[in-house]
Amino acid sequence: MSLDIDMKSMKSKPIEIRDFQSSDAEACFRIRAEAFIRLFYEEIGPDGVVDGINAYLPGKYIHLAEALPIFMAVAGNAQIGFIASRFVEHTTIEILFLYIKLDNLRKGIGAQLVRFLENWVRKQHPEIERIVVDTAVPKYNQKFYEIMGYSKVGQSKCQYPTGSVAAVRLMKRLR
């Protein structure tokens, strides 16, 4: 699957959103690790950063992509973001990951990836009624999701191999 998107907004640049390929795994790892170190350190501390990064080493993305939808945002040959989701019950899908490369933040790419996933679910999975996301760093990103139409529905936990961390659950109805 591949789609060229031109954004109306001046702050956005044209990107392509396409399916994950095995050769994207390293870029996904680097983009996510950089976000943990540079953006989340203040909110989750050094142990949270280390656990979070170790939970998803490059090979894990290849393994995940065998079962889960993962979409890449690319500009030319460069991977600049990705979104991954998983089906959690018959009528619900969860945003598992959404990461934008730090030098591409606030250019509308996160919003494009979220809209792409939502539209893909509406088209490909008519049984899915809602999309949820659990964030362990709500101070950092809850506002983004609220702008995208998500509302806080309660507390949750993000599971890592080393244990679980407190999270806020946000939800949006797709139909």
Ligand SMILES: CC(C)(COP(=O)(O)OP(=O)(O)OC[C@H]1O[C@@H](n2cnc3c(N)ncnc32)[C@H](O)[C@@H]1OP(=O)(O)O)[C@@H](O)C(=O)NCCC(=O)NCCS
């Ligand atoms: C959260 C994240 C995905 C947002 O991506 P982005 O490409 O920078 O966001 P966009 O440029 O598409 O922003 C869309 C809207 O949200 C706002 N926004 C984006 N990030 C925000 C933030 N951290 N706090 C408050 N508002 C934010 C933008 O200003 C924009 O608002 P507008 O339409 O009124 O101008 C990005 O900051 C990121 O990758 N963060 C690290 C990982 C993360 O937190 N992922 C989510 C957890 S699963």
